[in-house]
Amino acid sequence: MENNLGSSRRSFDIWSELAPSFRESALARSVTGARSVHDGISGSMGTWRPVRPSFVERSHYDELGRVSARLMRLILDACRRRATTVGELQDVLGVDEADTPLLSRTELLGDHLLVAARPDIVYRSGVPRFVEFNIDGALGGTLQADLLAARFRDLYRPLPGGDRIDAPPSxxxxxxxxxxxxxxxxxxxxxxxxxxxxxxxxxxxxxxxxxxxxxxxxxxxxxxxxxxxxxxxxxxxxxxxxxxxxxxxxxxxxxxxxxxxxxxxxxxxxxxxxxxxxxxxxxxxxxxxxLLSDKTTMAWLWADKDALPGDDQRLIERHLPWTALFPAPGPDGEALLRHALAHRTELVLKPVGGYGGGGVVLGPEVRDEEWRRALEDARWAGRHILQTHVTPDRLALDFQDQETGALEHAEVPFVVGPFMFGGAPSGVLVRHGVPGGGPVLNAHHGALMSSVVLVDRC
Structure with a gap:
């Protein structure tokens, strides 16, 4: 699957490429209408809210869906190379049976497992990088993404050029x-x-x-x-x-x-x-x-990469940050530890079964001693990965304080999550920081939930 996703632009959000007259009118409507757009939508803490969504070119959205669908398939294939049944996969991953009381161990690893997903994607120089892949039905944010996209679309529709703005499928x-x-x-x-x-x-x-x-x-x-x-x-x-x-x-x-x-x-x-x-x-x-959402599967893709067809190799290299199991099994363990200690600023340490940012240690954000302790703890606990840290592009947004009405401009980190149901993209959940916010982009850590509108080019 050849793709050049992200090669033709420097940003996920094409707001700055839109006509100045449309941007001026849209921003004026956004400032006066942002409070009603966000009214009653749960999932974001604090009082800051963005006055606009991300504006995404429809062709980019479609291609992002195709890449997401292919990576889902590659993850399932990596699991199938190691197990036939769900129980076998559970054993290979080392997931405790007490953590999966609803699991049927005799269930086959089939295509039926790919019905619902939402990857976590950050952008680097306009190229999407998949830092996690949640393949599961327990995906939050669908209603938030739908409501925000539809409300912003309706806000812009009356404007000249607004007919080219639409919400993604629900x-x-x-x-x-x-x-x-x-x-x-x-x-x-x-x-x-x-x-x-x-x-x-x-x-x-x-x-x-x-x-x-x-x-x-x-x-x-x-x-x-x-x-x-x-x-x-x-x-x-x-x-x-x-x-x-x-x-x-x-x-x-x-x-x-x-x-x-x-x-x-x-x-x-x-x-x-x-x-x-x-x-x-x-x-x-x-x-x-x-089990498919276990971050071990991303390390398996890198471990198997050289045996895959060329198109899939290039897809992994372009869109999946280097990922390795930590601690590494066998004689490679000490070498990987030395590598991790020497390259703190380039790496992230993650528990393989966590979610919501829990237990994640960003190498560039901690000192050497804290990094060393985190690695030692992970060696003792097992079931972690090391992943290349992706320094994310920033999203330039205006924010409004919902209590005071004050406006502030900030360039914030963001994570994109296209919902995939039945292998096709629908709404898109965007989580981004706030003025003065931290680097972990999770709703429980102060990040905001937002969405996108799609732009049809003339």
Missing amino acids: AVDSRFAEIRTSLGLSEGERVAIPVFSKGAAPGLEDPDAFLAWLAPMCESGRRHGMDTVACPMDRLETGEDDVLLLDGRRVDAVFRLFLSFDQPPSPGLDALVRSVRAGRVRMHTSEATW
């Missing part, structure tokens, strides 16, 4: 279309979306707020022919033959927005585990997809 609708297709659900079958307590986005910690937030998702599920209901986890129970029940009615499928190992013990989670293990309820997605 990530929420793409997700529910894929849920019905991939699970083979019939018209009217019941889908439950359990609300969980740990890992919820900022603003959704309260169960009632979470349930209200999920209402548009339930509406999308119903538009796609499924009786879709959000519910507190503990309203789930099992009946005869471990059939999963919600308020006494059978549940045909569960849309899993959570990671089971992260949740506290509860009767509702126990009921779900029993029903899944008995094969009495379908789930989007099976917990096997979480």
Whole structure:
């Protein structure tokens, strides 16, 4: 798969390339309308909000989707070279069975595992670099991305040139279309979306707020022919033959927005585990997809690279930062440690099963002694990777304080996450920093959730 993604531009965001007259009009509307655009959208802490989204050329968006789809396939292929079943992959990865109570070890490593994903992409000199690849159904941010893109599109549509601005396809609708297709659900079958307590986005910690937030998702599920209901986890129970029940009615499928190992013990989670293990309820997605998200798979791509076809080799070299297991197995362990100690400013240390920025150590951001201690801790704990640190491009944005109305301009780091459902791109979640913010771009660390609008070139 030949591609020159990122070769023709220096930035993901083409705002500066748009006509000055459009930018002047759009910015004026953005400043007066930003508060209503962001109103009621959870997931971002603090009071700063961007007054505009990223403007992305449609052809770049399409090509980003094609590269994402190919990398997903390469990750699955790397897993298949090492395992046939989910249980075998779990053993190769060294994932504790206690961390995957919903896992079916006999499940085959098949194409059905690639139905939902969202990579984490940073840009360097205009070239997208995939620093993580989340292949799982428990992907947050679809509704935020949809709402922001649609609201900004509607803000700009009345302007001269606004007819060339559009929102990406709805990530929420793409997700529910894929849920019905991939699970083979019939018209009217019941889908439950359990609300969980740990890992919820900022603003959704309260169960009632979470349930209200999920209402548009339930509406999308119903538009796609499924009786879709959000519910507190503990309203789930099992009946005869471990059939999963919600308020006494059978549940045909569960849309899993959570990671089971992260949740506290509860009767509702126990009921779900029993029903899944008995094969009495379908789930989007099976917990096997979480194994594909293990960052070990990115190290496997680099380990296998030279045996792959030339197009795939070039794809990995261009878009996937060098990644290696740490500690390295066998005699290479000491050499890799020496390399890591000597090249702190060029590397990032990550736990392979973490998420949300937890446990990540950026070499350029710490001193030598702290880096050495982090490496020693990782050697003792195992299951880490070293990855080339990508110094990211910056996104030049104006921000508005939602409480005071004050405006401030800043150039901030950003991460792009195109949602992939059924192998095709839909909405795009952009997480970026704020004026005076830090380098870790996660909602729980103060980063903002934003989105993109697509631009059709004349």
